[in-house]
Amino acid sequence: MSGKVKVAVLGATGMIGQRFVEMLEDHPYFEIEGLYASERSEGKRFGDTLKVRDYNYKQETLDMKISKMDVDHISKACRIAFSGIPSELAGPTETELAQKGVAVFTNAGSHRMDPHVPIIVPEVNTDQFCSIKDQDTYGNGGYIVTNANCSSTGIVVPLRALNDAFGLNEVFVSTYQAISGAGYPGVPSLDIVGNVIPFISHEEEKMETELAKMLGTYADGEFKYAGFKVMANCARVPVIDGHTESLVIDMKESPSIEEVAKVLADFRGEPQKLGLPSAPEQPIIVRAEENRPQPIYDVFAGTPDRARGMASSVGRIRCSNGYYKMWVVSHNTLRGGAGGSMLNAEYAYKKGIL
Ligand SMILES: NC(=O)c1ccc[n+]([C@@H]2O[C@H](COP(=O)([O-])OP(=O)(O)OC[C@H]3O[C@@H](n4cnc5c(N)ncnc54)[C@H](OP(=O)(O)O)[C@@H]3O)[C@@H](O)[C@H]2O)c1
Known part of the structure; x- marks a missing residue:
């Protein structure tokens, strides 16, 4: 047991998802539980889906298998979901994950304008993190934090x-x-x-x-x-x-x-x-x-x-x-994408909000 927080990567075959995987290699707080995408990618080797071409993933990462997204499984196995899925899918999926107690850190735009969902860039507005306590799902540990476009x-x-x-x-x-x-x-x-x-x-x-x-x-x-x-x-x-x-x-x-x-x-x-x-x-x-x-x-x-x-x-x-x-x-896919969510999750970890 590493003692690290288990995380799911949603959209692991896409531009943002693969940046998440890059940033999660040897991460001091987080450990990848699973890589998730659509049923089109189910069973594929991560290394056979590469879109990021300027980073050398470790062999054990390249050999990981992609799973079809399964909200029930993710909510039992993971504390965090890093989301890089299309907006129309992210809306209902992220809500369901939060309802099931998962902390969702997302790149998708669907929840950015929700009444109690913050858009956080932690150099700018960590004071707005408190809005997650007003989300209906907060009582059971689930919430949604977005980063900006x-x-x-x-x-x-x-x-x-x-x-x-x-x-x-x-x-x-x-x-x-x-x-x-x-x-x-x-x-x-x-x-x-x-x-x-x-x-x-x-x-x-x-x-x-x-x-x-x-x-x-x-x-x-x-x-x-x-x-x-x-x-x-x-x-x-x-x-x-x-x-x-x-x-x-x-x-x-x-x-x-x-x-x-x-x-x-x-x-x-x-x-x-x-x-x-x-x-x-x-x-x-x-x-x-x-x-x-x-x-x-x-x-x-x-x-x-x-x-x-x-x-x-x-x-x-x-x-x-x-x-x-x-x-x-x-x-745009590091600072403006996966890196933004990663920094938000690191802040939550450091502040004991996970
Ligand atoms: N690119 C950027 O610079 C950027 C920056 C900030 C925010 N964003 C936002 O981040 C999100 C991801 O963007 P992206 O550029 O990474 O898109 P992308 O390259 O098109 O990747 C989309 C990912 O979503 C998965 N997906 C699609 N339909 C699915 C389904 N029905 N079930 C499960 N997974 C499904 C895809 O899996 P398959 O390969 O199996 O289809 C793929 O892994 C979007 O909401 C986007 O607006 C993007």
Whole structure:
């Protein structure tokens, strides 16, 4: 017996599920009980389903078998379910798991706007974790914690740092989102190679609401959304991994560029203070070069090794006409996906909420 918490990975043959498996190898708190997907994948060897191509899994992981998702079995065998399944399936499945006493940490969007379900990025809003106590299932140990969609996650940590230091009035964001954000096999190659698609279904609405929810508060049983405006334009670009985002920000105060860079680089949150295993030592890396950040160089930013791809890289910080401008790159399936849920579960473990 390892004494580690047993976890299920839902959607283990998909882009997010395989990042969960990567992050769970030799994890100090958690141990994989089972890898789950649809009946199409039942009985397959994990190594024969690989979508992640930049990480070498251990042989014993490659030899694990995929099981068909079975909520009854998972609820008996596991304390945690890490979820990387499509939204339409995640809605009822995650509710059922929580009802059966499982702590669900999910990437899917279906529960993000539920009244007592938090969207947590632990550098930003661990104070909202208390909302799980108002979920109907909390009494029997089950609850749902979501992380934000991948484009919101990349910028919410820098926005938290800037809001705390200088106050935000308005945020205009334009995204250049990687193909892996659409799951596997994602956007058809004939649509995306040599092209930019200025439409990602529901992405702009998600960014505008999720950022306001995360940067707001939870009190008296309800979320109060942050008061500043967010306006988003989202596009898909022919990049494999790593969302690039352009920010134009109106702030209440008028700091110098150097002050803005220092606030970002010095920012540390709860995961850093608690020393969580997947927490990047420096969550925001400020690049001084004139042509960074770029996904090709910066997508795996983050140290130590367990936190690779968990830092946001910010660069080209400028000010014109009273607006602050900058670019951000972050990993959409690590920081913006599985890594977000992993950090949330590590926080819950460390705080004794499991
Ligand atoms: N990709 C990103 O950057 C990103 C970021 C944040 C959040 N998300 C969210 O995370 C979730 C997973 O996304 P993804 O990109 O990993 O998608 P994906 O690559 O398409 O993977 C989907 C997974 O769900 C499984 N699945 C599908 N139907 C199922 C069923 N009926 N029963 C059990 N398992 C089933 C698939 O198994 P089979 O192989 O057996 O079909 C596969 O393992 C989605 O809700 C997505 O919106 C994605």
